[in-house]
Amino acid sequence: MQAVRRIAGRALPLARADVDTDQIIPSYWLKRLERTGYAAGLFEAWRRDPAFVLNDDRYRGASILLAGANFGSGSSREHAVWALMEAGFRAVIAPRVADIFRNNALRNGLVPVELDSATVTRLVDAVRADPSTEIAVDVERRTVEAGIVRASFTLDDFSRTRLLEGLDDIALTSKHDRDIAAYEAKRAEWLPVVTGSQRRL
Amino acid sequence: MRRAAGEPDLLYVDLHLVHEVTSPQAFEGLRLAKRRVRRPDLTLATMDHNVPTNDEPPEPISAKQIEAMASNAREFGIRCFPMGSPDQGIVHVISPQLGLTQPGMTIVCGDSHTSTHGALGALAWGIGTSEIEHVLATQTIAQTKPGTMAVTVDGALPADCAAKDVILAIISRIGTAGGTGKVIEYRGSTIRALGMEGRLTISNMSIEAGARAGLVGPDDITFAWLEGRPYAPKGPLWERALDDWRSLATDPDARFDREVGIDASQLRPYVTWGTNPAQSVTIEDRVPEPDALPAEARESARRALAYQDLRPGTLVRDISVDAVFIGSCSNARLDDLRAAAEVLQGRRVKPGMRALAVPGSMRVKADAERLGLDRVFIDAGFEWRDAGCSMCLGMNPDILRPGERCASTSNRNFEGRQGPGGRTHLVSPAVAAATAVAGHFALPSDLR
Ligand code: SF4
Numbered sequence: 001m002q003a004v005r006r007i008a009g010r011a012l013p014l015a016r017a018d019v020d021t022d023q024i025i026p027s028y029w030l031k032r033l034e035r036t037g038y039a040a041g042l043f044e045a046w047r048r049d050p051a052f053v054l055n056d057d058r059y060r061g062a063s064i065l066l067a068g069a070n071f072g073s074g075s076s077r078e079h080a081v082w083a084l085m086e087a088g089f090r091a092v093i094a095p096r097v098a099d100i101f102r103n104n105a106l107r108n109g110l111v112p113v114e115l116d117s118a119t120v121t122r123l124v125d126a127v128r129a130d131p132s133t134e135i136a137v138d139v140e141r142r143t144v145e146a147g148i149v150r151a152s153f154t155l156d157d158f159s160r161t162r163l164l165e166g167l168d169d170i171a172l173t174s175k176h177d178r179d180i181a182a183y184e185a186k187r188a189e190w191l192p193v194v195t196g197s198q199r200r201l
Numbered sequence: 202m203r204r205a206a207g208e209p210d211l212l213y214v215d216l217h218l219v220h221e222v223t224s225p226q227a228f229e230g231l232r233l234a235k236r237r238v239r240r241p242d243l244t245l246a247t248m249d250h251n252v253p254t255n256d257e258p259p260e261p262i263s264a265k266q267i268e269a270m271a272s273n274a275r276e277f278g279i280r281c282f283p284m285g286s287p288d289q290g291i292v293h294v295i296s297p298q299l300g301l302t303q304p305g306m307t308i309v310c311g312d313s314h315t316s317t318h319g320a321l322g323a324l325a326w327g328i329g330t331s332e333i334e335h336v337l338a339t340q341t342i343a344q345t346k347p348g349t350m351a352v353t354v355d356g357a358l359p360a361d362c363a364a365k366d367v368i369l370a371i372i373s374r375i376g377t378a379g380g381t382g383k384v385i386e387y388r389g390s391t392i393r394a395l396g397m398e399g400r401l402t403i404s405n406m407s408i409e410a411g412a413r414a415g416l417v418g419p420d421d422i423t424f425a426w427l428e429g430r431p432y433a434p435k436g437p438l439w440e441r442a443l444d445d446w447r448s449l450a451t452d453p454d455a456r457f458d459r460e461v462g463i464d465a466s467q468l469r470p471y472v473t474w475g476t477n478p479a480q481s482v483t484i485e486d487r488v489p490e491p492d493a494l495p496a497e498a499r500e501s502a503r504r505a506l507a508y509q510d511l512r513p514g515t516l517v518r519d520i521s522v523d524a525v526f527i528g529s530c531s532n533a534r535l536d537d538l539r540a541a542a543e544v545l546q547g548r549r550v551k552p553g554m555r556a557l558a559v560p561g562s563m564r565v566k567a568d569a570e571r572l573g574l575d576r577v578f579i580d581a582g583f584e585w586r587d588a589g590c591s592m593c594l595g596m597n598p599d600i601l602r603p604g605e606r607c608a609s610t611s612n613r614n615f616e617g618r619q620g621p622g623g624r625t626h627l628v629s630p631a632v633a634a635a636t637a638v639a640g641h642f643a644l645p646s647d648l649r
Contacts, residue, residue: 017501018377018477022615027594031251031262033225033269035330045617069497070378073411073477074615075594076313077223078329096378099413100313104329156345158208169331170236173339176203176211180239180341183202183213190434190442191215192301193242195280 001109003166007090008136009063011146013124014053019067020074021101025083027075038083058131066124067094069117072101081108091137093144095120106159107169111137113144113153122149139163202341209343215306217336218292219246219279221270222596223311227334228273238277239340245301246274246281249291251596254559254586259284263597277337290562290588293317293530297401298564300430304419304446309336314530314612316407319416320400321423322449324384326414347413348383351457354391356466361644363540364399365532365610365629367391367463368406369471369481375461377479380412383458386451387417391465397426398536405531406612409478418450472517472642473614473627475505480614484632484642488515508616509624510604517642520626524607525550525637526619527583527630528559529593532610537630538569541610542577544634544645550582551640557599558583559591583637595620608636 029041046052053059065084071094072080081104084092090110095117097105105112115123123146127133135146139160143152161167173180203211217240224246231238238244248270251263259267267284274281282288288295293314296302304322309315311333318325328342336342352371372379385407392400400417407415417423424443427433434442469483480502482489490513491502506513511520527533527541538560550556558578560566566588569575575585592599593611595618601607603622610633611618614625628636635643 016504017497020477020613020615022594022613022618026617026621027596030222030596031266033229033266035226035229045621070381070411073377074313074408074613076311076327076329078226078331081329096381098378098411099381100327100329100408103332107329107331156209158343169335169343170234170338173211173335173341173343176341179203179211180213180339184240184340187213187215188442188445190303190438190445191306192303192432192434194216194245194301194432195242195278 001107001166001168004090004109004111004139004163006136006138006140007063007111008134010059010061010132011064011066011123011127011135012053012059012062013066013127015066015068015124017068018070018073021072021077021080022074024072024080025077030077030079035082036086038079039086042083042087061088063088063090064135064137065089065092066120066127067092069095071097073098076100078104081105081110085110093120093123106163109163109166111139111163113137115144115151115153119149119151209345211341212307212344214309214336214340214342215243216296216301216308217244218296218308218310218315219244219333220250220292220312221248221266222250223330224273224333225266225269226330227337228277230334231337236338238279238337241278243340244279244337245296246270246279247289247292247295248284250590250594252284252589253597254589254591254599257598260598287563287567290564291530291533291590293405294534294561294565297321298430298562300427300433303427303433304423305449309342313408314405316412316415317401317405317530319407319414320397320404321427322416322419322446324414324416327408348458350380350383350385350412350459352385352387352461352463353389354387354463354465355389356391356464358391358465359468361631361646362468362470363629363631364395364402366468366471367465368403369473369478369627370463370468372406372410372479373471373481374463375410377409377477378411380407380410383412385410385412385415387415392417393420396536397422398534401534402531406478409612419446470629470632470644472632474509474511474517475502476508476614476616478612478614478627480505481627482517484517484644486517488513488517490514519641521641522608522636523605524555524601525633526557526592526607526609526611527633528557528561528591529611530561531612532630533559533561533565535565535568537610538565538574541630541634542574544631545577545581545583545638548581548638548648550637554582554637554640556583556637557586557592559586560588562588592619594618608633608642
């Protein structure tokens with residue numbers, strides 16, 4: 001994962017609540033074997049409507065998505081994060097981001113920013129009034145700034161460090177290999193194994 | 202397994218379930234980094250999301266993913282139940298059925314409905330592809346401690362209501378984000394009285410309330426259901442396991458971050474009208490008027506009604522339906538098929554109705570056939586299929602046509618979920634069956 005320190009750029013005011021990952025990327029896009037090639041599927045159904053905000057040239061090149069409450073709910077598909085990032089998004093600002101989406105975003109360096117809905121609404125209003133409004137998300141200071149709007153967001157220390165340093169999770173965990181092995185040695189005997197015993201079903 | 206200040210806990214994963222759609226990139230990641238699967242013996246793979254459920258071969262792109270699952274399983278030494286195996290099925294149906302899902306275990310899967318396994322008192326939740334790779338490589342997963350929520354359901358459930366109606370009522374009450382960041386424990390006399398299959402339906406849809414996981418404390422119903430299943434402990438190990446499982450019950454005076462109570466005796470069968478699972482009413486009601494809803498719900502209600510092509514004030518029973526899908530990890534176990542077959546016995550689906558019955562696993566299918574349920578479905582005009590996710594998410598050819606309206610026993614009514622432009626209404630198996638016969642939303646007691 002690439003390190004992320006600060007994201008500054010224009011924003012796309014999606015501003016819908018309960019946007020599920022089926023909308024972000026429909027299921028038939030999930031047949032790919034790669035982590036890439038999803039940008040054209042982003043919000044595919046909604047994009048057929050010429051009035052949909054993603055088709056609005058004034059917001060072209062936006063790197064921050066301003067979303068509504070419960071963004072990324074539903075399916076666990078990480079493809080939703082891949083599609084957003086391929087389309088240039090680096091942060092999602094919403095009153096609430098769904099749990100699995102949040103985890104997936106953090107694993108890929110897409111910064112999930114939760115702000116109270118009044119602040120998100122102010123950002124949406126500012127961007128709608130002037131699409132060139134620049135928003136800055138600072139991971140190190142855990143702040144969002146846009147003109148007169150200033151807010152801070154919650155991000156646990158561990159996730160923050162991982163984002164700032166672009167750490168590889170598996171390498172991090174592998175440092176605890178001895179602990180894992182020790183734990184394995186004392187797991188309860190009755191716990192099932194799938195292959196080992198090759199028992200007949 | 203490991204706890205350190207300023208870090209999320211590192212949890213050991215007792216069982217990792219894998220399917221063809223969310224795993225290829227994770228295996229590819231392992232290959233690129235020259236990593237192995239740490240515990241293939243705690244990993245089980247199957248193919249469910251995009252397998253065809255009729256005799257047709259998979260279409261070429263799905264076939265590639267199915268082949269990738271088989272070859273990844275071979276390469277990394279993972280047991281896989283492929284298409285055509287008598288143990289194949291929807292991942293959340295097969296693991297409990299085989300007795301792999303047991304109380305107190307931690308279970309993850311690259312699928313949000315992993316919460317299903319909580320019905321047996323396991324802590325089970327959905328993860329993304331990067332996390333799958335992490336679990337494959339380390340058999341652990343980092344998790345911040347979730348919040349807790351108790352949903353207590355008390356009272357006798359009316360005879361025409363099912364577990365599906367209980368969970369739809371809960372979601373309608375707490376909303377699609379009501380459980381965000383939390384694990385829900387389902388408690389109360391109604392839950393205790395439900396069989397294991399009904400509890401699986403309830404846990405399954407925890408994610409539809411935004412919860413990280415959902416669970417039911419294990420009890421004698423759990424233990425009786427598990428005993429003798431292929432992977433359940435045997436002999437002296439069974440006794441020791443049982444002792445341990447009995448100690449898992451939540452303290453009676455435990456405190457939760459949030460508590461919600463539901464009176465089951467007041468429930469009616471639910472039908473969703475909108476495009477998220479919280480947008481529902483009972484079958485006795487009318488499609489709501491957006492202006493009568495709380496301010497923050499109005500805009501999405503208006504959008505949902507436009508998408509669903511419904512007019513506020515319409516009686517739910519007056520909405521006609523083009524297709525019925527009985528299937529998915531919510532409602533495709535034996536009890537579900539039995540409930541639907543009871544309604545269909547001696548009846549026929551409305552002419553022109555497309556009706557699909559897709560068992561959750563090949564074992565469920567075989568059990569149902571032993572009971573002769575296949576004949577009931579087929580004689581009623583249903584297609585009787587092989588196991589898979591099928592029309593729950595429309596990754597295989599079983600999709601709705603644009604504008605088609607479907608009564609579905611699945612768990613998601615998102616826009617386009619069952620096919621682009623398709624309109625989904627979530628219901629219980631009995632209501633789905635009655636609706637197939639009537640041609641509009643109906644209860645079994647409405648027929649004839
Ligand atoms: S049946 Fe539907 S909800 Fe369940 S795992 Fe399959 S696609 Fe997901």
